[in-house]
Amino acid sequence: MGVLEGIRVVDLTNLLPGPFATNIFAELGAEVIKVERPDGGDPSRQMVPGLYEMLNSRKKSLTLDLKDESDKSTLRKLLRESDVLIEGFRPGVMDRLGFGKDEVAKLNSELIYCSISGYGQSGPYRDAPGHDLNYLAVSGILGISGLPNGGPEAAGGIQIADLAASLYATISVLGALLNKARTRSNGVYIDVSLVESALALMSPRIAEYYARNEPAKSDFMGRGAYGAYLTKDGQYISIACVEEKFWETFCETVGMKEFLLDNLFNSWTKRMENAEIINRKIEAIIIRKTLSEWLSIFGEVDLPVSRVNMINDLSKDPHLKHRNAIIEEGDCLRVPFPVKMHRMEAFSQIGHLENTERKGD
């Protein structure tokens, strides 16, 4: 049983941000009805191999031509009987189809209606097309990405702006549903933009930047003893010694005690500004032993270090296996909803709600 059982979501989204959000609703037990157009459906079916199946296999599927009057009337009926509508068209399209927020409110005044778009439903960039990278660019995340001494690089690995919008859309819809359940109030219109969702994740860096008087990128993003370091056997280890106690333990463990006597390195801020010197030294040390030798050495002390998993290491990682964080389904790997939830039973045993762990945990 999922916590969202009994909630019905109509999903008019394609590609990544919308379907990732509605997939969360499906994983949590909601009934999600994905509506696709007749001519080929969601473009992700063709564009990115594997993506469509991953995001949509837990949803019901309905094909509707939203320019056809009889199909429009099917959608109207569905909206009258649903709790949530999530759509991801460019701003203005839903209005032109006759399903703008005012029209839909007349069908179902309690509906939570969520629009996900690149730049939001208003403003000078509203009608511009875009991909994840463009939203990272406008939000400031791209500007601090890449090497501390280099220019902006699309180097973060994953689709941050797309996924930030998925999660903020989910939060907003759940907040509105909760408000409705508690106060029996009308529905809510929710305007999620990818760029503002990315900007929200950028906000801690913005606060830090101004509090530190606008440092140059090399000082702001440089990190000493914080990075991925190559080992003797061609693998990588991640080391993240921010706090003084970890920095001291690390220097003592790898034979860098002389760094503890030098004023250049005696605070985290100084280790950001003098990161290059520290990191060149660490690189020269870490390359001398294999990953498993280092993990064994660091395992003797309390340090924030870990292996760097490549994608094909993930299903073999003992911790991720133990947590059922990545599971085999047929010949595919699947990452389930990442949070474990258990019903609390006061005075008695804990009943499992969903996403339970591997037996013997």
Add this chain to the structure above:
Amino acid sequence: MGVLEGIRVVDLTNLLPGPFATNIFAELGAEVIKVERPDGGDPSRQMVPGLYEMLNSRKKSLTLDLKDESDKSTLRKLLRESDVLIEGFRPGVMDRLGFGKDEVAKLNSELIYCSISGYGQSGPYRDAPGHDLNYLAVSGILGISGLPNGGPEAAGGIQIADLAASLYATISVLGALLNKARTRSNGVYIDVSLVESALALMSPRIAEYYARNEPAKSDFMGRGAYGAYLTKDGQYISIACVEEKFWETFCETVGMKEFLLDNLFNSWTKRMENAEIINRKIEAIIIRKTLSEWLSIFGEVDLPVSRVNMINDLSKDPHLKHRNAIIEEGDCLRVPFPVKMHRMEAFSQIGHLENTERKGD
């Protein structure tokens, strides 16, 4: 009025992931009571300038020594009168303090109790310390970060694993509160880990990787006509031409028509594998004009391009200003909750619920 008005959250978290989550509750109208220890409180007060104020200024504050019997009893009273507890200690600490989930369920069987930790409440890595980078490493995100032809680099700019956990914790707590409001059921225990939250954001790349038969990093992460390119005046423009129609328009607009005749570049997958050739050519073209010249040229056609904002550009960006996405508060800049919500009024005007836009919108 916020959608979470009437919800009380007890916040036993420090640094970034927990406080970012509880800040969302505060922004949406919940009453959040942040509990800090007497000797200096949340370490973020010292560690990262600006961070504490950004994350905690909308919360009530309470100082409690959780080893003191009288302070313990204050916390017990508070938990009896609250809806949510969010804590971020290393696994086992709350049990040792006498506030483990079973103890707390006896105080308030309806409480939603959420633990946020690096590796979760079980499994072989449970007790290891860690920072954002280590969780990115174990989740596989670090392995695909950095340049397509290079090794893993901490180059994404923001704290992805920390923030992913904040958002998944918020989603899970809201889901549990909604379930309780709809079914009048008992409370729920929620176990959020940073590494599994990051892994969930990695899941689209995992699906794509296996569907494409495990490509090498250079083929998997290389992107032609998708990146930040340096302009004549030392600024950057982001270009993200994934779809054929955008690729064709782009080549025609910048004088790269010969690329449209070459089989090496006639699909997105091929433009990933042959990204270097494309990007060297684009770099040589984009450097010839200024950012504003390029924005004006690209503004005439429908293309996914945008300026790359540096942090100190954000408050001047006309779109972000229009959307009230970043606002001045005293002498600080603040990023409010990024989603606009409006109460739906069927058959009448739309009433503003919160986070309304600039007048004249």
